[in-house]
Amino acid sequence: MGAATSLPLRRRSRRPSRGWRLRSFRARARRSSDVARRTLRSPTALVGGVIILLILIMALLAPVLVEPNVPDPYQMPRDWAAIDMPPGTPGHVLGTTPTGGDVLYGIVWGARNSVRLAFIVVTITLTVGVAVGSIAGFLGGRWDDVLMRIVDVVMTVPELILALAVVAVLGPSFENIILSLAVVGWADYARVVRAEIMTARLNEYVEAARVLGDSRWRIFLKDLLPNTLTPIIVLSTIDFGKTVLVGAGLSFIGLAEAGLAEWGNLVSEGSDGVVVGSWWVATFAGAMVFLWAISFNLVGDGLRDALDPKSDHR
Amino acid sequence: MAPVDYALRRLIKLPLLLLAVSLLVFSLSRVGGSPIGIYINHEMTPAEVAEVAERYGLDEPLHRQYLAWLGGVLQGDLGWSGVSVAPVADVLPQKLMASLELSLFAFAIVIVLGVGIGTYAGARQNRLADHISRVISIVGSSLPIFWFAFVLLIVFYLILPIAPIGRSDPDIYNSISHPTGLYTVDALLNLNLLAFRDAISHLLLPAVVLGFEGMATIARVMRSSMVDEFHEDYVDMARAKGVPEAAVVKRHVRRNALVPTVTVIGVAFGLMLQGSVIVELIFQWPGVGRWMADAVLRGDQATMMAFILVAAVIFLLVNLIVDIAYAYLDRRVELGT
Numbered sequence: 001m002g003a004a005t006s007l008p009l010r011r012r013s014r015r016p017s018r019g020w021r022l023r024s025f026r027a028r029a030r031r032s033s034d035v036a037r038r039t040l041r042s043p044t045a046l047v048g049g050v051i052i053l054l055i056l057i058m059a060l061l062a063p064v065l066v067e068p069n070v071p072d073p074y075q076m077p078r079d080w081a082a083i084d085m086p087p088g089t090p091g092h093v094l095g096t097t098p099t100g101g102d103v104l105y106g107i108v109w110g111a112r113n114s115v116r117l118a119f120i121v122v123t124i125t126l127t128v129g130v131a132v133g134s135i136a137g138f139l140g141g142r143w144d145d146v147l148m149r150i151v152d153v154v155m156t157v158p159e160l161i162l163a164l165a166v167v168a169v170l171g172p173s174f175e176n177i178i179l180s181l182a183v184v185g186w187a188d189y190a191r192v193v194r195a196e197i198m199t200a201r202l203n204e205y206v207e208a209a210r211v212l213g214d215s216r217w218r219i220f221l222k223d224l225l226p227n228t229l230t231p232i233i234v235l236s237t238i239d240f241g242k243t244v245l246v247g248a249g250l251s252f253i254g255l256a257e258a259g260l261a262e263w264g265n266l267v268s269e270g271s272d273g274v275v276v277g278s279w280w281v282a283t284f285a286g287a288m289v290f291l292w293a294i295s296f297n298l299v300g301d302g303l304r305d306a307l308d309p310k311s312d313h314r
Numbered sequence: 315m316a317p318v319d320y321a322l323r324r325l326i327k328l329p330l331l332l333l334a335v336s337l338l339v340f341s342l343s344r345v346g347g348s349p350i351g352i353y354i355n356h357e358m359t360p361a362e363v364a365e366v367a368e369r370y371g372l373d374e375p376l377h378r379q380y381l382a383w384l385g386g387v388l389q390g391d392l393g394w395s396g397v398s399v400a401p402v403a404d405v406l407p408q409k410l411m412a413s414l415e416l417s418l419f420a421f422a423i424v425i426v427l428g429v430g431i432g433t434y435a436g437a438r439q440n441r442l443a444d445h446i447s448r449v450i451s452i453v454g455s456s457l458p459i460f461w462f463a464f465v466l467l468i469v470f471y472l473i474l475p476i477a478p479i480g481r482s483d484p485d486i487y488n489s490i491s492h493p494t495g496l497y498t499v500d501a502l503l504n505l506n507l508l509a510f511r512d513a514i515s516h517l518l519l520p521a522v523v524l525g526f527e528g529m530a531t532i533a534r535v536m537r538s539s540m541v542d543e544f545h546e547d548y549v550d551m552a553r554a555k556g557v558p559e560a561a562v563v564k565r566h567v568r569r570n571a572l573v574p575t576v577t578v579i580g581v582a583f584g585l586m587l588q589g590s591v592i593v594e595l596i597f598q599w600p601g602v603g604r605w606m607a608d609a610v611l612r613g614d615q616a617t618m619m620a621f622i623l624v625a626a627v628i629f630l631l632v633n634l635i636v637d638i639a640y641a642y643l644d645r646r647v648e649l650g651t
Contacts, residue, residue, distance in 0.1 A: 286461025
């Protein structure tokens with residue numbers, strides 16, 4: 001809360017001075033750099049962070065690392081002279097697919113697709129989930145009943161299965177995989193946010209703010225919503241890894257466009273080869289999905305330890 | 315609320331949830347347009363196509379179609395499976411049994427190994443075994459199931475050719491009778507050891523892949539609840555009485571640590587349900603998961619809807635059982651509505 005309030009009770013000024021705002025900004029920046037430092041103190045989170053950074057750099061520098069395919073760089077280039085070549089073949093360091101696609105190309109440009117998928121899906125699910133959870137937790141009553149029943153229904157079917165159905169209906173494409181994950185992924189956030197807000201509402205400082213005459217909106221923004229920050233940060237970090245994992249599973253089943261430079265798609269293309277000895281396509285592409293998912297899990301765990309004062313690094 | 319009342323309340327809500335799921339599934343399936351594609355081919359004239367549409371009621375308004383479909387489902391008619399070229403209800407039981415066998419096997423791995431690893435690691439906090447268990451649980455939740463399957467196939471099929479693919483050797487499979495549909499059980503009923511060995515050797519690899527993520531989840535929760543329980547006073551009490559450490563772990567700590575672990579059994583089961591689609595596809599297992607994958611790729615909506623409904627029923631029932639079991643094990647739990 002801001003400055004001490006003198007009796008008789010009056011509404012606090014809505015606009016704090018500029019200095020106050022600057023101070024609060026500095027405090028916040030200090031706090032987040034503190035959290036970052038504490039997170040990276042865990043060696044596993046540091047390793048995860050470095051891997052994520054490397055993959056992001058790879059995605060960013062994709063056109064520099066391997067020459068983009070024309071006209072569509074997200075489509076695998078085909079070298080019909082080098083089909084199913086093992087790693088170490090000149091010009092194809094990681095080998096080629098049964099249709100002459102360069103595995104390295106698929107991995108580098110696939111990183112871009114993974115970043116895009118994770119970013120879009122997490123942004124949408126986070127926004128929708130926080131909105132739904134906030135409405136349900138803050139307004140309560142009928143809003144809570146209706147919204148939580150919808151959440152119940154969405155959670156009745158395991159995530160991948162529901163997403164599978166959505167893509168099947170919309171038609172197989174990578175865009176629709178992104179869309180389907182966004183459609184099914186918000187329920188977790190909604191539940192977490194609702195629970196946090198409902199617990200936070202019982203705090204005395206909320207009562208105090210109400211007595212001081214703060215508006216409901218202000219109480220929500222200043223006193224309730226910040227409580228959801230910690231679980232949301234951890235959940236969305238882990239989700240960055242998980243969405244790519246599930247998305248790659250969907251494109252592995254065959255729901256992305258054929259020939260798209262995407263990790264799950266690449267595993268799918270190499271899958272027939274595995275039993276006859278061409279292990280490299282599925283192995284390298286799948287390893288990228290694994291690296292991506294485990295890095296975000298490691299950083300998520302580190303964040304949880306750093307943000308939660310109760311956790312004692314167990 | 316007493317556990318029995320709670321169970322009844324949840325059971326009453328079950329059909330409502332299923333109805334909502336059916337509505338969701340049906341509306342979803344119609345967003346993509348008419349499901350007629352799987353029933354017609356390029357050589358049909360428009361008149362013939364119209365006749366097919368009429369036969370399946372696809373020219374009726376949507377709410378009529380939904381009611382007709384729902385009425386059919388309630389009478390055990392799940393529609394025509396274009397993928398299997400047979401009624402869904404005829405094919406479903408056989409596929410379901412194949413999946414059930416795989417899941418039960420995987421589930422046994424999940425529980426036995428998950429609880430075992432969690433107990434062992436929890437009793438040795440911050441020692442080597444504990445660190446290994448933490449690696450297992452973080453790897454388990456990050457491992458792409460399709461990739462794990464291929465890595466195991468490369469090792470156990472290519473390098474050491476010991477694991478076969480599919481559900482059975484057809485010659486052995488056809489040589490015995492199948493009263494239950496569970497290959498292992500049928501083999502035992504036939505007193506045929508060769509068939510039993512065949513069944514187990516086909517089951518092992520896919521079951522390990524299917525169960526790994528759930529196992530890691532259970533191990534993680536079991537470990538941390540073991541660690542929590544060790545801080546309780548009754549542990550000091552037991553040690554002070556001179557109870558051997560092994561008995562403290564086994565009889566006191568593990569028993570109490572199992573209670574919170576029960577809650578994640580539902581989660582582990584959900585992971586297996588969705589994993590079955592990919593695992594059955596890779597290991598060519600003739601179950602519902604692979605059926606679903608085929609149906610999705612070929613736009614066979616009747617099969618898809620049946621699969622999702624079945625998955626929802628199983629998932630809801632498992633979660634219901636888990637919640638009741640939890641309340642039964644931990645009497646301090648207040649059961650809400």
